[in-house]
Amino acid sequence: MRQSLKYAVIERERRFLIERVPDGVVEVQDITDRYIDGTRLRLREIVAGDGAVTRKLGQKVRLAADPSEIACTSIYLDDVERELLKTLPGQPLRKTRHVVERDGVRIAVDELENGTLIAEIDDGDREPRPTPSWLRVIREVSADEAWTDGGLSA
Numbered sequence: 001m002r003q004s005l006k007y008a009v010i011e012r013e014r015r016f017l018i019e020r021v022p023d024g025v026v027e028v029q030d031i032t033d034r035y036i037d038g039t040r041l042r043l044r045e046i047v048a049g050d051g052a053v054t055r056k057l058g059q060k061v062r063l064a065a066d067p068s069e070i071a072c073t074s075i076y077l078d079d080v081e082r083e084l085l086k087t088l089p090g091q092p093l094r095k096t097r098h099v100v101e102r103d104g105v106r107i108a109v110d111e112l113e114n115g116t117l118i119a120e121i122d123d124g125d126r127e128p129r130p131t132p133s134w135l136r137v138i139r140e141v142s143a144d145e146a147w148t149d150g151g152l153s154a
Contacts, residue, residue, distance in 0.1 A: 008071035010063070014128060015147055016119045019136035021109050024102035031097055031110075034090040035153045042149070043085050046097075055082045060150075066143045093153035105132050118147065 027049060034043040040061060046054040055077040063069040077085070098109040108120045119135055121128075131137060141147035 005071050008061070008073045010124070011070045011072055012068065012123045012125075012128075013070075014068075014121045014123065014131070014140065014142045016121075016131070016135065016140050016142075017138040017147070018109065018117045018119045019138060021098045021111070021117060022100050022102065022107075022132075022134055022136070024100045025098045026101045027097075027099040029097040029099070031095050033093040033095075033149060033153065034086065034088075035093065035150050036085075036088050036090040043082065043088075043090065045082065055079070057081075057085060067145065067148045068142060091153040093149055102134065103132065105129070107132075107135065112152065 029049070030047040032045045035041075036043065040059050042058045042060065044054075044056050044058060048054075056074045057077055058072055058074045061071040061073075063071055094113055096111045098111065100107045100109055105121070108122075110118045110120065112118070118141070119137075121131070123129070131140075145151045
């Protein structure tokens, strides 16, 4: 059965382990994910710096053999829906997201509970631009399954 992309947003992300959060943070969010066992579903709660809460159920479908291209679909949830879905077995992942805007580039830097920093650059429909020189990269992990959010939650 072919997967419909009618309502999906395509992500073409590059991921990098980095030394530090770069200057230019414009937003900080606390994110709690729950990857539902045996599915491609993720339950997410985002708490913004101003306290606003967003809850959603997402589906991630791979368009390539590796995690380089993903079709993402989201459904926004109310409190009752989220509480019900939280009862499903799943693997948690908690992180703080630092949204960085600098030199016309927007990057999400996820800080894991153990202090590891992962920068994500979503190239969208564009050709990948050079990695910014101000991003202190330890190594690229874009094709490494262990460094996807699903891999980190396992």
